[in-house]
Amino acid sequence: xxxxxxxxxxxxxxxxRSQMAEGWTRHLKGDIVDAxxxxxxxxxxxxxxxxxxxxxxxxxxxxxxxNIKDFADQKLDVVITVCGxxxxxxPIFPADCRVIHVGFExxx
Numbered sequence: 001x002x003x004x005x006x007x008x009x010x011x012x013x014x015x016x017r018s019q020m021a022e023g024w025t026r027h028l029k030g031d032i033v034d035a036x037x038x039x040x041x042x043x044x045x046x047x048x049x050x051x052x053x054x055x056x057x058x059x060x061x062x063x064x065x066x067n068i069k070d071f072a073d074q075k076l077d078v079v080i081t082v083c084g085x086x087x088x089x090x091p092i093f094p095a096d097c098r099v100i101h102v103g104f105e106x107x108x
Contacts, residue, residue, distance in 0.1 A: 016049040036076075045064075080101070
């Protein structure tokens with residue numbers, strides 16, 4: 001039995017904010033959390049996000065841009081939307097999946 005928390009970060013394109021959140025979660029709590037990220041669309045990894053994370057000591061180069069539809073059959077414990085668009089258009093998840101919004105502004 002797997003008691004690890006299954007956590008999905010959701011944003012519009014799964015290129016920056018959600019990828020960074022997944023990377024930080026895996027880096028800091030990967031021993032107890034299964035972290036994923038997805039987008040309403042897929043835009044690929046943002047090279048600025050990859051660089052910023054590398055400068056902080058977190059490698060996200062193996063992560064891939066995923067679509068939320070790819071998680072339709074997966075049981076998730078928590079979905080965290082990290083941008084307003086994803087929060088507004090967030091799909092419906094089962095009642096036992098908690099959805100939280102923690103918005104982050106785009107960097108300049």
